[in-house]
Amino acid sequence: MPTLDATDALGIQQWCDTAEARIVEAASLEELKTVKIAIFGDKSALTLANRSIKDLPAHDRAAAGQNLGAARKRLNAVFTERQQVLESENEARVLAQEAVDVTLPSDRFPVGARHPLSTLVDQIEDFFLNLGWDVDTGPEVEHEWFNFDSLNFNPDHPARQMQDTFYIDGRSFGADSAAAGNLVMRTHTSPVQSRAMLERGVPIYMACPGKVFRSDALDATHTPVFHQVEGLAVDIDLTMADLKGVLDRLARHLFGSEVKTRLRPSFFPFTEPSAELDFWFPQKKGGPGWIEWGGCGMVNPNVLIANGVDPEVYTGFAFGMGLERTLMLQHGIADMRDIVEGDMRFSQQFGLFGKGA
The missing domain is CATH 3.30.930.10 (Bira Bifunctional Protein; Domain 2)
Structure with missing residues (x-):
């Protein structure tokens, strides 16, 4: 994903739109984990932009902090919602795959014999x-x-x-x-x-x-x-x-x-x-x-x-x-x-x- 200018509110908004789309498109928990690293990881554009605030002129730092904070809050909410959806889907899939018909005759206990x-x-x-x-x-x-x-x-x-x-x-x-x-x-x-x-x-x-x-x-x-x-x-x-x-x-x-x-x-x-x-x-x-x-x-x-x-x-x-x-x-x-x-x-x-x- 492209780099961010912490002072560019419009650029941050557009970047968030792209990041949000990637989160929503994640089809599995494994994919979502990869997206999370790209958006919130140590080398992500959001993290690097946040680190750059200290190098900005004093009068720009407050606005930059607000821009990046709002972006992080928005993306965290989208991520949490998507994670809950995927976890629910995964749980339902596992339950369907491991379903047991308790009305069927059981063979789980082996028949023994004399030594x-x-x-x-x-x-x-x-x-x-x-x-x-x-x-x-x-x-x-x-x-x-x-x-x-x-x-x-x-x-x-x-x-x-x-x-x-x-x-x-x-x-x-x-x-x-x-x-x-x-x-x-x-x-x-x-x-x-x-x-x-x-x-x-x-x-x-x-x-x-x-x-x-x-x-x-x-x-x-x-x-x-x-x-x-x-x-x-x-x-x-x-x-x-x-x-x-x-x-x-x-x-x-x-x-x-x-x-x-x-x-x-x-x-x-x-x-x-x-x-x-x-x-x-x-x-x-x-x-x-x-x-x-x-x-x-x-x-x-x-x-x-x-x-x-x-x-x-x-x-x-x-x-x-x-x-x-x-x-x-x-x-x-x-x-x-x-x-x-x-x-x-x-x-x-x-x-x-x-x-x-």
């Missing part, structure tokens, strides 16, 4: 129920005798240390732990088996899925709270062949008909002989191969005696595996944290979140 771990537990429970076995649960806060002593853990066994086990009352552990009566967050579901043998006696065939606790840091392959399923069978003349047959059928039930299992010698306090359980997995990342899955073996006679069973008459086998690891192998999950951290992107692949009806 894949719960679905896996159902699969496993169905398998054992179809075999005629019982499915048992037990307390997650357990007496140390059930968690360790009844299962042939020596008083100085490393698993009893606080760096491995969560103790509830924080009292001493070790040789005097039975007298102290410590409570622990169970480190496996085996205490459920001890309770069942003491309450129901034998013969017994049972599976016990559930939540267990270990003093581990959360990383890609470990978590301090996880799930296991353990199985126990005690009867007359049970052998490792019976154990192998159950494990073969369970592996095929969970991973497909091409899967087969093998046992590698190992050691556990509660079984003798003991074995690591591997299974042949055709869908293994990198190609078919053997994958470690859990531990198993024949129930140690000391465990049978502690739980009121005569090892001269009965034998038994037991096994256990982690459910998070099983789920990871079933679905090719690389990081255990994805299972427990609640990220919807993980859950969606299992159909846990979908549009509502």
Whole structure:
């Protein structure tokens, strides 16, 4: 816009007419902002003319001030009116664009489903129920005798240390732990088996899925709270062949008909002989191969005696595996944290979140 002479009332009037037309023609708040800078900004003709008043002769300054003041007042009024009109139009446009028909069926709440771990537990429970076995649960806060002593853990066994086990009352552990009566967050579901043998006696065939606790840091392959399923069978003349047959059928039930299992010698306090359980997995990342899955073996006679069973008459086998690891192998999950951290992107692949009806 042209420069202004602060003493030229007619020139200021004509300049105001042009400025007013620009304000009225602004079609949006963004355009109006640009016009405002051109008319009222630091480098606008109106501002520069106002600064020039100090350089005028004294007798011209009052008239120049009145001319520019009137022009600014007039343009401010026009600007405010136009701004209000544009804001109203913009608000009406937004309301129209974002209007919601409240009479339409809503789908804003996603439909949930069970966590894949719960679905896996159902699969496993169905398998054992179809075999005629019982499915048992037990307390997650357990007496140390059930968690360790009844299962042939020596008083100085490393698993009893606080760096491995969560103790509830924080009292001493070790040789005097039975007298102290410590409570622990169970480190496996085996205490459920001890309770069942003491309450129901034998013969017994049972599976016990559930939540267990270990003093581990959360990383890609470990978590301090996880799930296991353990199985126990005690009867007359049970052998490792019976154990192998159950494990073969369970592996095929969970991973497909091409899967087969093998046992590698190992050691556990509660079984003798003991074995690591591997299974042949055709869908293994990198190609078919053997994958470690859990531990198993024949129930140690000391465990049978502690739980009121005569090892001269009965034998038994037991096994256990982690459910998070099983789920990871079933679905090719690389990081255990994805299972427990609640990220919807993980859950969606299992159909846990979908549009509502």
